[in-house]
Amino acid sequence: MVTLNEAKNYLRVDYEEDDALIRQLLQTAKNLVKDVGRMDEKKLVENEDTTRTAMLFCLGYLYENRSNPDYHALTMSLRSILFAQREGVI
Template sequence: MITLKEAKNYLRVDYDEDDRLIQNLLLTAKNLVMDVGRMDEDAFARNEDTVRTAMLFALGYLYENRSNPDYQKLTLNLRSILFAQREGVM
């Protein structure tokens, strides 16, 4: 859904040394969004715009706070972004 090039542009990274880290963080962001959003692959694809926003938010947070992330804070923010898309909430 989000390419490495898009992720690096969002993070304003113009060097290649962190490519592997960014790819791993993209996968982590996807898994977090799916878990917090209570989404399967179909729901994930159906809500592309919101999911992209949530993934980029998670990616930015994880990249900037990679030495000491606060997962509770991240999860609460993702819940706010994904509230309307969360399966089984409403």
């Protein structure tokens, strides 16, 4: 859904040393969006604009706070972004 190049552009990273880390964080971001949003792959695609925003937000947070992330704060922010798309909410 979000490519490595898109992620690096979002993070303003123009070197290759962190590519493996960014790929890993992208997968983590996707999993968190799916979990918090109570979504499967189909729902991710149906709500692509919002889920891409949530994934990029999550990626940025995880990348910038990789030494000491506050997962509770991250989860609460994702819930706010994904509230209308969460399965069972509407």
